[in-house]
Amino acid sequence: MNTTTTRHEVLVMGAGYAGLGAAIQLAARTRKRGNLRVTLVNPYDTFTERLRLHMTATGQETAELNIPELLEGTGAEFVRGWVTAVDTAAKTVRIDDDRLLRYDTLVYGLGSIADTAPVPGADEHTHTLNSPEDAALLADRLTRLDGGNGGNGGNGGTVVVGGSGLTGIEAAAEIAERHPKLRVVLLGREEPGASMHPKAKAYLDTALARLGVRVRSGVEVVKVLPDRVELADGSRITAAAVLWTSGTRVSPLAAAAGLTVDERGRVVTDSALRSVSHPDVYAVGDAAAIRQGYGVMHGTCQGGMPTGVHAALSILRVLAGKEPKPFRFGYYHTPVSLGRNDAVVQFTRPDDSPRRIVLTGKRAAQYKETVTAAPWATFARMKKMPASGALWPHGGRHTRIRSAK
Template sequence: MNATAAQRHEVLVLGAGYAGLSAAIQLAARTRKRVDLRVTLVNPHDTFTERLRLHMTATGQETAAMSIPELLDGTGAAFVRGWVTAVDAEAKTVRIDDDRVLHYDTLVYGLGSVADTVTVPGVDEHAHTLDGPQDAALLADRLTRLDDGGSVVVAGSGLTGVEAAAEIAERHPRLRVLLLGRQEPGATMHPKAKAYLDAALARLGVAVRSGVDVSKVLPDGVELADGSGVPAAAVLWTSGTRVPPLAAAAGLTVDERGRVVTDGALRSVSHPDVYAVGDAAAIRQGYGVMHGTCQGGMPTGVHAALSILRVLAGKEPRPFRFGYYHTPVSLGRGDAVVQFTHPDDSPRRVVLTGRRAAKYKETVSAAPWATFARMKRMPASGALWPHGGRHTRTRSAK
């Protein structure tokens, strides 16, 4: 079949995180023999960011560098390197930072989230984040230059904060690490898992203060909501995330956090030619709105790809269904705790700890590469184009 550029259906995928890359590889691999559809992936960097391992990068440990063009190789997808600066949902165009304008017929919006450095004064100026390899490398360099006994405050007692605090304490035992947050670390875990996590933090020398709010980050510490101060030679901010304002500026319907509100098939409720995936989307399930993790991000990307195939085949897309399975948490290199969960993310009694849990966590962290490889081997469209993708209840890795 021949197709001119005017006849070709252009699918543009914004963001090469776990969700966006899954959507691009899945869709391109299934349609690579077709000339009437083109998939283009846009991302500011040409290397994939393993967000699951950024706490390792932040302590000077090397992780594998994965080339996005190499991951796409053989699928037929094109790659454009650039920062997205604007989306025009009416004209169906995307502008990137070198002033190129890209046109689309179908858009997959997967620009993800970053640390919220805006809400609390001083975070942007004085705190480190784990938004990407460069940010993590800056913290790694800072930690090596601190004097013995220097204090490192990790603000945010969620899972990112716990993993980072444990990693810093293990790799830099000469430093004092303080984990601050509103909730106790592991507050949503089964008591057995929480007790193990607490003991591991204590063994590593991580001090914990819960029930506190940071109201300001200063050059030499943090100020708490009660007016007291906590001195620190370095501050790592892991408390809260925000999404880029591009979706709202484009006129897409968004929630109070700026995430694209989707229907059951992951389409924007205001612009059905736009699919939203991963952290950028407010995806409602029976138990509530999904929270952003690789565990849920990759399945949203796959489902968006299969939904696009069904729509182009003249069929209705199937509803997205997702249930959580586990919460794996690193506690340094040789230790971890894995909390297995019900589909609504509430804890089960089943818990894995110690070296077995660390091995499990490492397997989970490496799982995306095997998944991407399997996607690339998907049969090219043929019968899949008219029939669409097979729907399954999605349960995946963290």
């Protein structure tokens, strides 16, 4: 890169945990150089704490985290808009007001949303936790049901949560605790906590039962109607509201742009997080298919932010004429909230298999609140770090990242 006459343009798409981590890391390390400009594009100017959307969905207030304020002083530019197209030949990104944003290096971090497409009626008749707006719509619906303006004549109604994964578990527990007049049914192919150590799973099962959550596992939803869900075994459940948390899908923009993607549409990367078909594109977070020794990473904020940081460091090494280092990541834990004052934390091996170590109850709830809040504090520390700062400047509570020497 000619440091006297040109400025390298890095465009980061998506201000989730991964994209924001990449943008701040790049800006913090180059803000005094003047030879690199970082632009971050996102539909909202507030950071979405996806780990807290189940709280928003039950009417609880969470902190409003402003992205432009966080970027102040870093030199990074924020552009608000929805990405509508990526042209890898012209190296441009189009947003919804028809502006074209140019890039030399692109960081693709558009994340994922709930996959309502496979089940007829799910897209039209279910709520999701895809955004704060979606969560707020569910909160309004639950409040009206709980207040007697819907459901069974003032006695609430049944809320079905489709999907027994971590999001479904946390949402079902939160709804049951905040709206005790509503009946909550958690549906899934697998039992909640099926991958946990027996001790953790037993605690989770007891907590859900205490909250009054009815669990039906080994079932498959085949159709969603305005007032019920129909199951593969021919049975049906009357529902005043349905929350869909079963599976995720990513934006089709990567495939449309000609990037090599996997069967789920995620960008396939090399060991440095570059697209295997377009090395000037880095993919991070849920939008990337990142292979480790134990398999392809699954989408969590635990892995998202480290991918953003590593992509930033890879970009800087390439621009300095060096080879990027391979990304190495190991999981550390699975924290699951069970209402506001209860939780279970399953500590894991790097491949995400359960260890015998489990934390439960109020201590687990406090632990989860601490690690949930940690990403924003980490972003703030990144912003202030010197160009020679540590690779991963956080307290080490919620991720384990191994970098090649």
